[in-house]
Amino acid sequence: MPTPDHLRAVDIDFSMDSCDVARRLIGVTLLVNGIGGRIVETEAYDQQDPASHTYTGPSVRNAAMFGPPAHVYVYRSYGLHWCMNLVCREAGHGAGVLLRALEPTHGLEAMCERRGLQDPRLLCAGPGRLAQALGVDHSWNHRPVQPPTFALLWNGQAADVLAGSRIGISKAVETPWRFGERGSRYLSRGFGRGA
DNA sequence: TGTTAGATCGCCT
DNA sequence: GGCGATCTAACAT
Numbered sequence: 001m002p003t004p005d006h007l008r009a010v011d012i013d014f015s016m017d018s019c020d021v022a023r024r025l026i027g028v029t030l031l032v033n034g035i036g037g038r039i040v041e042t043e044a045y046d047q048q049d050p051a052s053h054t055y056t057g058p059s060v061r062n063a064a065m066f067g068p069p070a071h072v073y074v075y076r077s078y079g080l081h082w083c084m085n086l087v088c089r090e091a092g093h094g095a096g097v098l099l100r101a102l103e104p105t106h107g108l109e110a111m112c113e114r115r116g117l118q119d120p121r122l123l124c125a126g127p128g129r130l131a132q133a134l135g136v137d138h139s140w141n142h143r144p145v146q147p148p149t150f151a152l153l154w155n156g157q158a159a160d161v162l163a164g165s166r167i168g169i170s171k172a173v174e175t176p177w178r179f180g181e182r183g184s185r186y187l188s189r190g191f192g193r194g195a
Numbered sequence: 196t197g198t199t200a201g202a203t204c205g206c207c208t
Numbered sequence: 209g210g211c212g213a214t215c216t217a218a219c220a221t
Binding site for chain 1 (some may be wrong): 214
């Protein structure tokens with residue numbers, strides 16, 4: 001399946017703050033081995049942030065988050081799901097962006113098979129679902145986000161980005177570091193007003 | 196259409 | 209020993 005002409009490789013500066021990267025990624029197409037879609041929902045985490053895995057400093061689990069930017073941090077959630085983050089800032093900062101939802105555009109058949117579903121709205125709506133659909137698990141931890149495995153593409157149009165409270169956390173609940181595309185049908189949850 | 200409980204395990208306290 | 213950056217199925221309404 002060839003890449004549509006209007007999509008071009010985009011250079012995301014992962015040394016920026018995780019909030020900036022999280023916002024910038026909305027509307028960008030992420031492909032893993034040619035499979036994926038448009039990123040419609042992200043969350044930012046930082047070491048200064050009580051809700052972050054890195055808040056209490058480096059550990060075996062979160063080591064990737066303290067490594068160089070533009071790498072993958074994968075962790076197991078609730079004992080059974082895998083969730084994928086992209087590391088931000090310089091090494092040592094413990095900052096990253098959690099990928100929460102995609103609008104599936106490439107490799108629908110493969111994602112349906114991995115997820116055991118047909119409904120495109122349920123393929124990548126949520127971090128655990130997204131990782132499963134892309135075939136990402138713990139063996140992907142520490143991998144660099146670069147071609148040919150990873151592709152970040154953009155159609156040149158700025159997305160209409162909403163910000164809101166993050167999901168599934170008990171600390172720093174009020175910090176509006178969740179970002180999503182306004183009106184997208186592929187969000188894991190709505191943004192209250194506007195979406 | 197909304198709410199609730201169960202599954203399941205690596206890491207931190 | 210307890211607790212999640214979650215998902216799903218099974219209820220109730």
